[in-house]
Amino acid sequence: SQTIHQWPVTLVQPVGSPLSLECTVEGTSNPNLYWYRQAAGRGLQLLFYSVGIGQISSEVPQNLSASRPQDRQFILSSKKLLLSDSGFYLCAWSGLGIWTEAFFGQGTRLTVV
Amino acid sequence: GDSVTQMEGPVTLSEEAFLTINCTYTATGYPSLFWYVQYPGEGLQLLLKATKADDKGSNKGFEATYRKETTSFHLEKGSVQVSDSAVYFCALSGDLNRDDKIIFGKGTRLHILP
Numbered sequence: 001s002q003t004i005h006q007w008p009v010t011l012v013q014p015v016g017s018p019l020s021l022e023c024t025v026e027g028t029s030n031p032n033l034y035w036y037r038q039a040a041g042r043g044l045q046l047l048f049y050s051v052g053i054g055q056i057s058s059e060v061p062q063n064l065s066a067s068r069p070q071d072r073q074f075i076l077s078s079k080k081l082l083l084s085d086s087g088f089y090l091c092a093w094s095g096l097g098i099w100t101e102a103f104f105g106q107g108t109r110l111t112v113v
Numbered sequence: 114g115d116s117v118t119q120m121e122g123p124v125t126l127s128e129e130a131f132l133t134i135n136c137t138y139t140a141t142g143y144p145s146l147f148w149y150v151q152y153p154g155e156g157l158q159l160l161l162k163a164t165k166a167d168d169k170g171s172n173k174g175f176e177a178t179y180r181k182e183t184t185s186f187h188l189e190k191g192s193v194q195v196s197d198s199a200v201y202f203c204a205l206s207g208d209l210n211r212d213d214k215i216i217f218g219k220g221t222r223l224h225i226l227p
Contacts, residue, residue, distance in 0.1 A: 043219025104156035
């Protein structure tokens, strides 16, 4: 069966520090991968999605970046965090085609102080 | 581009009340439609889905019907429980001819009072 792992679960980082959140998927090949951010009162915002290794689409301008070094690995990064980067970050994967749903990781609660 | 609009919350109901959470979408083509639920401190999990017009998705007493004529996918439940308190997200997956990324609404927080 397929599983998705996302870590860390919680993270407190100072302003200006770097960020690296990692997400891995097991039990499937060539998944679509997603990074979402959920800020208080603002719903679920799609940050990045990827349809293959090295293929990243960015949905919103920001100081975050994403990379997909392996088929089932998706990394969210920042060189310098801002206070506004605080939020709940969710990684997800879906199969190919429009009929498959997304499967989510447990999320990372990031607090920038 | 494709988008999803759902009613703003929070929605507060008493236990055993009837629930409707409205969701409408904009899409060119024939997307699949989903409802996800997020319990406190957790990621999202799929609640139900419908892949073509007039399909009805159902799970755990929740239902939603894919209405192409009104571009809607409203979530309903006949008798809610305290354990249904959560945030509910409507979503669509895009047209296969363009890209199939999944787009979510802003979410509706539901509070059920005992």
